[in-house]
């Protein structure tokens with residue numbers, strides 16, 4: 060794996076928000092589209108976001124590489140005080156969720172893939188659904204399997220989009236290249252009469268305006284992030300692990316009922332503290348580029364952003380533990 064250009068970029072020393080926090084990660088800026096919705100839904104939580112920009116894109120990496128990268132970041136977040144891992148990467152969620160959960164147990168690990176499946180199922184009326192994702196996610200067929208568990212007759216059209224992530228990482232969404240790439244992908248849906256297009260990669264919301272130009276106005280473009288935030292909010296609520304008040308729910312899915320529309324601060328001690336709603340963004344790549352491209356997904360410039368040298372994370376490689384090595388063996392079998 061690459062050395063990630065150690066010392067190429069410099070940023071000030073970071074300090075993490077108070078524990079416990081939610082640890083959120085993705086290959087780069089993509090997961091910021093997820094974090095933005097979490098901040099709407101769970102504004103009292105503290106967050107540490109890791110964008111592994113120096114290893115992006117994840118979408119054409121092998122499961123063994125993804126296990127090492129995703130496992131290292133997850134274990135690093137756990138060590139630093141995460142109370143749960145929020146996977147903001149469909150590629151890892153679709154291929155390695157069982158292994159990452161086993162590696163991190165008993166720490167909860169949330170899967171965006173499960174949210175994407177439910178968001179698409181709730182959106183479609185015709186059961187004709189388009190799914191766009193990275194090559195690894197598409198090949199795993201995890202979305203297709205998940206959707207068919209709920210809608211066995213669903214007509215699904217899955218398309219891999221390897222060109223998108225590098226464009227979004229570089230902030231090149233308002234370019235001819237991006238417009239052409241989106242047009243090409245949309246051509247796969249012509250004549251399919253889809254009523255829902257599921258964005259199966261967290262980088263893709265940056266391209267929604269381009270998709271709108273090529274899809275029929277009745278097609279719902281589904282970004283699972285809002286449903287995901289609701290799903291995690293419901294789970295944290297049930298586990299009595301919420302940190303602060305949360306606003307009213309947007310989803311009326313029965314699976315998520317039981318979540319009061321406005322929960323109380325659970326611990327009186329928490330109510331006294333100001334340790335709420337703190338966040339930090341860390342990137343293993345160029346933090347200036349991260350800010351620029353990240354704004355496209357986050358809705359504003361993410362702040363504060365710091366660079367973390369990947370060597371700091373690599374120390375937590377799952378391959379240096381017996382459990383991780385056993386899991387890695389199963390993956391490469």
Ligand code: DGL
Pocket residue numbers: 085086087089090115116117118119147148149150151193196224259260261262
């Ligand atoms: N944004 C991630 C996903 O949802 C990773 C994309 C990539 O790095 O290829 O799959």
